[in-house]
Amino acid sequence: MSHDTPPVYVSNDRQLQNYLSLLTIDQPRLCVEFVKMKDGSNARTKRPHSSASEVEYTYEDARGFDGFCYDYSENVEDEAKEDEAEYESEAEEEDDEFSTRFDVFDDSDGASSDDDNFTVQGEREEKDEDLPAATQNRGHYFGKVGSIGNSESLTVEMAKLNLVVGQRYANKDELEKRVKLLAVRDGFDFSVPKSNTTVVNIKCRVEGCLWRVRASQEGDEPGFVIRIYDLVHTCSVTERSNRSKQATPDVLGPLYRDFLGDIGPLVKPKSVGIIISKHFSITMDYWKSYKTLRFARQIDMGTPEGSFGELPSYLYTIRRANPGTITRLQIDGCDRFKYVFIAFGASVAGFAYMRKVVVVDGTFLHGSYKGTLLTALAQDGNFQIFPIAFAVVDTENDDSWRWFFTQLKVAIPDERNLAIISDRHKSIGKAIGEVYPLASRGICTYHLYKNILVKFKGKHLFPLVKKAARCFRMADFTEAFNEIEALHPELHGYLQRAGVQMWARVHFPGERYNLMTSNIAESMNKALSNSRSLPIVRLLESIRNMMTRWFAERREDAKSQLTTLSRRVEKLLEGRVTASRLFEVQPIDALRVQVQYGTSLHVVNLDAKRCTCRRFEHEKIPCVHAIVAAEHMGVSRISLADPNYRSNYLVNAYADSISPPDTALPVPEKQD
Numbered sequence: 069m070s071h072d073t074p075p076v077y078v079s080n081d082r083q084l085q086n087y088l089s090l091l092t093i094d095q096p097r098l099c100v101e102f103v104k105m106k107d108g109s110n111a112r113t114k115r116p117h118s119s120a121s122e123v124e125y126t127y128e129d130a131r132g133f134d135g136f137c138y139d140y141s142e143n144v145e146d147e148a149k150e151d152e153a154e155y156e157s158e159a160e161e162e163d164d165e166f167s168t169r170f171d172v173f174d175d176s177d178g179a180s181s182d183d184d185n186f187t188v189q190g191e192r193e194e195k196d197e198d199l200p201a202a203t204q205n206r207g208h209y210f211g212k213v214g215s216i217g218n219s220e221s222l223t224v225e226m227a228k229l230n231l232v233v234g235q236r237y238a239n240k241d242e243l244e245k246r247v248k249l250l251a252v253r254d255g256f257d258f259s260v261p262k263s264n265t266t267v268v269n270i271k272c273r274v275e276g277c278l279w280r281v282r283a284s285q286e287g288d289e290p291g292f293v294i295r296i297y298d299l300v301h302t303c304s305v306t307e308r309s310n311r312s313k314q315a316t317p318d319v320l321g322p323l324y325r326d327f328l329g330d331i332g333p334l335v336k337p338k339s340v341g342i343i344i345s346k347h348f349s350i351t352m353d354y355w356k357s358y359k360t361l362r363f364a365r366q367i368d369m370g371t372p373e374g375s376f377g378e379l380p381s382y383l384y385t386i387r388r389a390n391p392g393t394i395t396r397l398q399i400d401g402c403d404r405f406k407y408v409f410i411a412f413g414a415s416v417a418g419f420a421y422m423r424k425v426v427v428v429d430g431t432f433l434h435g436s437y438k439g440t441l442l443t444a445l446a447q448d449g450n451f452q453i454f455p456i457a458f459a460v461v462d463t464e465n466d467d468s469w470r471w472f473f474t475q476l477k478v479a480i481p482d483e484r485n486l487a488i489i490s491d492r493h494k495s496i497g498k499a500i501g502e503v504y505p506l507a508s509r510g511i512c513t514y515h516l517y518k519n520i521l522v523k524f525k526g527k528h529l530f531p532l533v534k535k536a537a538r539c540f541r542m543a544d545f546t547e548a549f550n551e552i553e554a555l556h557p558e559l560h561g562y563l564q565r566a567g568v569q570m571w572a573r574v575h576f577p578g579e580r581y582n583l584m585t586s587n588i589a590e591s592m593n594k595a596l597s598n599s600r601s602l603p604i605v606r607l608l609e610s611i612r613n614m615m616t617r618w619f620a621e622r623r624e625d626a627k628s629q630l631t632t633l634s635r636r637v638e639k640l641l642e643g644r645v646t647a648s649r650l651f652e653v654q655p656i657d658a659l660r661v662q663v664q665y666g667t668s669l670h671v672v673n674l675d676a677k678r679c680t681c682r683r684f685e686h687e688k689i690p691c692v693h694a695i696v697a698a699e700h701m702g703v704s705r706i707s708l709a710d711p712n713y714r715s716n717y718l719v720n721a722y723a724d725s726i727s728p729p730d731t732a733l734p735v736p737e738k739q740d
Contacts, residue, residue: 225327229253231281235294240268243283243292248314249323252348256301256308268292277303315350321363331364333598340364372436375603376405382605383410384739385729386612392416392724394457396475407468409475410608411444411457414619414724416479421721422446422454423581423688423712425487426480428472428496429589430464434601440464441600441607442472444480445588447581448721449713450634452622453588456480458611460604469499482506487578489586491515492566508578511570512586513537516563524559533563537571538584540682545574573686581687609729616726623725626718632706637689637713641705644692651693653700661700663693672697677708689713 229249237243240263247270251258256279262269265285272279282296301308325331328343341357344350352360369375383395392413398406426444433439442459457476461468480486486507490496492515500509513534520533529552536548549568553560569575573584593600599610631638651665659675670680670693678684683691688710690698698705711717 231294231297231299233294233297236286236291237283237293238291240283240292243268243281243294244270245319245322247281248319251314252312252319252323252350254301255305255312255348257313272301272303272308274301274303274307277301277308279303309349312348312350315348317356317359317363320344320350320356320360321366324360325364331361333601335361337361369603369606372603375605378605379405379408380739381735382608382729383408384735385731385733386410386412386608388733389727389729390414394475394478398471405604407459407461407471408604408608409457409459409472410611411476411479412455412612412615412726414722414726415454415456415615417724418454418721419446419456419480421712421717422448423579423710424483424485425489425580425583426456426476427489427583427586427589429490429586429593430461430493431593431596431600433460433607435603435607440468441593441596442468443589443592444472444476445592447583447588448622448634449637449718450622450626451582451636453592454721455592455611455615455618458608460607464493464495466495466498469493469495470502473499473503477503484508485578487576487580487583489580489583491586492519508576508580509570510576510578510580510583511566512584513571514585514587516566516571520559520562523562524556529556529559533559536563537573539572539574540686541680542574545572574682579686579688612726612728616728619722619724619726623719623722626715626722629715629718631715633709633713634715634718637709640689641695641709644690644695645705648692648695648699651696653696655700661697663696674698674701674703674708684708 229246231246231250237246244260247258257273258270258279259273260268260270267282267284270281271277278298279301280296280298281294283292283294285291286293324340324344328347329335329340337354337357337360340361341352341354344357344360345352379397383397387393387395390413394409394411394413394416396407396409398408400406423446426446428442428444430440430442433441440461440463442461442464443455444457446454446456448454457479459472459475461472482504484506486504487510488500488504488507489510489512490500491512497509500507516537517530517534521527521530532548532552532555536545536552539545539548549560549563549572552563563571569577573580595614596611599607602610626634629635633641651663654662654664656662656671660671660673663670663672663679672679672684672693674694674697677688677694679691679693681691681693684694690705690708694708695705697703698708
């Protein structure tokens with residue numbers, strides 16, 4: 069950005085952040101001045117570099133172009149109404165809601181699960197954006213629109229649209245599409261005085277102008293060959309450029325996509341209209357811009373209708389490229405799409421090295437046909453999201469969840485040491501009872517807290533409810549629960565009806581470790597927010613691409629870990645080891661010791677891997693008392709941790725890779 073850039077006025081923090089995100093340089097120097105307006109509000113003024121104090125800002129993934137900005141509106145509701153037909157931004161609302169959740173654990177993948185305050189290692193956070201490949205390939209054009217250098221590049225690129233005598237086109241429609249692009253580029257309209265099965269004549273619409281194109285078939289060869297092309301207009305520019313009949317969205321879409329800009333999920337229709345208006349002086353209202361962007365996206369993504377037709381072939385190629393992958397496609401009696409399920413072979417194999425807790429959830433899709441994305445996830449020994457399976461269904465109901473769990477059971481069998489965590493959706497509970505009768509069902513405590521805050525006015529009781537849910541010892545739970553009953557009998561009754569064994573840690577019949585909420589599912593929804601408006605095959609491919617990246621990066625990261633336990637477990641134990649120095653130890657017998665700090669006294673049995681604080685028992689990670697006892701008795705503290713937290717388990721979990729489909733190989737007409 070040049071030093072003589074004029075001031076840009078923004079009215080709030082969000083607009084300032086959005087403006088910064090559009091800068092095309094990595095480390096700009098900005099001078100920001102806060103000005104008090106007459107109405108008492110604050111305006112942020114971005115001034116030239118020479119004045120005010122300096123503020124450094126780095127934005128690694130900035131996208132934008134000089135002189136324009138995306139159409140971020142102060143009135144978000146009005147903008148959402150304009151765009152609600154197909155690209156409605158419900159994901160942003162969900163993400164904002166998630167940012168206020170009570171339990172947040174940001175890991176290196178942008179995924180969250182801080183269910184028991186396991187802290188981050190200080191690693192660099194990475195944002196998961198699974199944009200279509202075409203978006204990334206053309207970003208450099210979009211980033212430089214409006215600059216002198218880019219104008220020259222654009223002129224060179226658009227020169228490829230020129231017609232040449234001898235060019236062959238597959239049919240007349242292809243030829244007319246090329247002429248329409250040329251007409252928009254050069255600002256003229258044309259007419260077609262002659263067109264039949266063998267010859268097509270095209271000329272400038274201005275009477276007497278010598279610009280013309282003549283194409284005809286060449287013998288029995290298919291297609292049309294340009295025979296005559298008079299490229300010079302002899303009419304006045306004022307006569308030929310006063311209208312743009314050919315500038316329809318189906319023509320502007322390919323022109324914008326190939327030469328002007330980005331088509332990713334973050335691009336808004338108004339931005340497309342601004343760019344096209346700048347370069348071609350074409351009037352663009354909102355809906356024309358919207359349709360233009362939709363046509364541009366369909367070139368790469370295909371239509372939603374066509375994407376459903378591609379599903380069988382796509383699933384076949386995925387299975388062929390990834391042995392062990394489980395896919396299911398359910399259609400109705402009229403051969404129409406109903407459900408699809410996919411569990412990659414690498415996930416199925418890797419789940420053997422996970423703690424046996426599965427979190428399931430559903431989230432809305434934003435495409436033309438809507439629908440719901442169902443997910444099944446685990447958490448690895450480094451507290452990272454481990455995707456297991458995905459499904460697209462019509463909606464969350466008894467049939468769809470039963471079908472989903474039936475397919476999931478092929479990958480994850482029903483057994484007593486399995487726990488399934490979800491929200492309180494009744495259909496999920498029914499399906500788990502039917503398909504996974506041996507598994508223990510737990511409900512997300514965040515959803516429980518949220519319902520309590522809505523249903524009851526006693527917000528002051530919320531900390532007490534949270535304490536009861538997270539207690540490790542029965543005595544602590546009983547004390548907290550009795551206090552709730554004394555203060556608010558109705559709330560106490562509600563918690564009992566919700567099923568104490570499903571939300572209270574001490575009453576849970578299985579093992580849920582640190583996973584008290586379904587936050588990892590919410591985080592996955594957030595990671596896929598930009599993909600949830602894509603046609604179904606592109607959605608699945610976006611998921612595949614994200615998992616390919618995750619597995620590759622985590623495989624290398626796991627191999628680089630030199631410690632016996634995973635990096636984040638080591639970090640967790642580091643704090644406990646430091647705290648353990650304050651405790652005193654007294655042997656009881658050959659197996660037990662007492663560990664005391666002040667009035668706090670606990671008994672540890674290292675052989676049974678138990679402590680009276682119950683944290684060791686529930687987490688399967690040595691508590692501070694077990695660490696003190698192990699040091700006193702000469703026992704390896706590492707040996708006390710569950711094997712699932714070991715680095716070699718992490719390596720094995722991501723040992724298999726996830727490959728893209730091989731489209732070069734033929735797909736049989738009848739797939740298995």
